[in-house]
Amino acid sequence: MVRRLVVLALCIIAIAGFAPALTPLDAQSPSRFANASDAREALDAARQEQRNARARGERLEKQAAAAREAVDKAVQQAAALAARVQQAEAGIAAAEARFDIASRQRRALDQQLAQRREPLVRLTGALQSMSRRPVTLSAFQPGSLRDLVHTRAVLDSTIPLVRQRTAALRSELIRARSLENEARTALVDRRESEKVLGERRKQLIAAAARQRQVAQSASGGANREAQRVLVLAEQARDLDGLVGQLEAAGSLRMRLAALPGPIIRPENPATATVVAAPVPTPSETAPPARYQLPVNGRVARGFGESGSGGARDAGIELLPRPGAQVVSPAAGRIAFAGPYRGYGQIVIVEHENGWTSLITGLGSLDAAVGQAVTAGSPLGLAPFDGSAVTLELRQQGMPVNPLDYLQ
Secondary structure, three states: OHHHHHHHHHHHHHHHHHHHHOOOOOOOOOOOOOOHHHHHHHHHHHHHHHHHHHHHHHHHHHHHHHOOOHHHHHHHHHHHHHHHHHHHHHHHHHHHHHHHHHHHHHHHHHHHHHHHHHHHHHHHHHHHHHHHOOHHHHHHOOOHHHHHHHHHHHHHHHHHHHHHHHHHHHHHHHHHHHHHHHHHHHHHHHHHHHHHHHHHHHHHHHHHHHHHHHHHHHOOOHHHHHHHHHHHHHHOOOHHHHHHHHHHHHHHHHHHHHOOOOOOOOOOHHHOOOOOOOOOOOOOOOOOOOOOOOOOEEEEEOOOOEOOOOOEOOOEEEEEOOOOEEEOOOOEEEEEEEEOOOOOEEEEEEOHHHEEEEEEEEOEEOOOOOOEEOOOOEEEEOOOOOOOEEEEEEEOOEEEOHHHHOO
């Protein structure tokens, strides 16, 4: 009886001691999340970003296939590749969150098993000492037979409990192995997403270069416009002044484009009918269609919140992954692209109906002045030091909350 209990107890020790002996997974990079709740929120957000990017990529790929003009096709292809890049980035973020959740649960389970193992070690030691003493020697010790009978009765009630504890530990060991497999799968998924991301980035760089080449051949005055924009940037006192000057120039350009063309002189003026000049339709006020955030990331500061200097923010501040893909929030035209006075690399996109998007804090640029863009066209990359990227949306020069117009 005693030997059988010793065997069961040793099984418990082996089971409880085997789980922490599994291959450690904590040798990876430190956790990016403060707690498990943050990791779960990040996982949900990353999965939603994956779905959104996949849907955008599929839609843009269909539009690129249906486009007939070389310029439109190049724009749609570059935007589709940018969406696939963002999809891969979201896949990496989701894999990191899954690994963090599995690792936290695994560490908690290891601690539980370690706490349960300590009393079982003491029990096994006592039972082993009892099993080594021959039963015949118990007759020469006072009270030994009575104690032996009492011990046998206690063991009869203990063995079912030991078996129950063994079964519970076995299920916990299975859970530990499941958590380890989940963590390893997350690591594999991350490596696969990183590989896909590298391939997509190469394709995107080539597509963006083709888009710029096609745009330059289609617009011979792009260089002159870029020179004018640089002059405006030097003359502007601050960023608000630059945006205002560009909006005024864009409004003038749109009004000139809307003017009616020359009227052809009729062959017989006597029989000609007078046609009234077309009346310009009132300017539409609809916001840009399919408006989206320029980069995947957490909103660190919202619209109208106080910044570090106490002033109210005219936009929102996003914290993306280092080197994340930055895209155009909506269709439009690049009015400015380049460095500007303490804001890093910035991009100003003119939309229809007097709307303007301002993206600041980029690490690198992949856009040119005068370039036509669609929602999702690549603009550049976020900084590799993890600093923020800001987005401002303006309607007729007045800042509005871009989160209210996301579609």
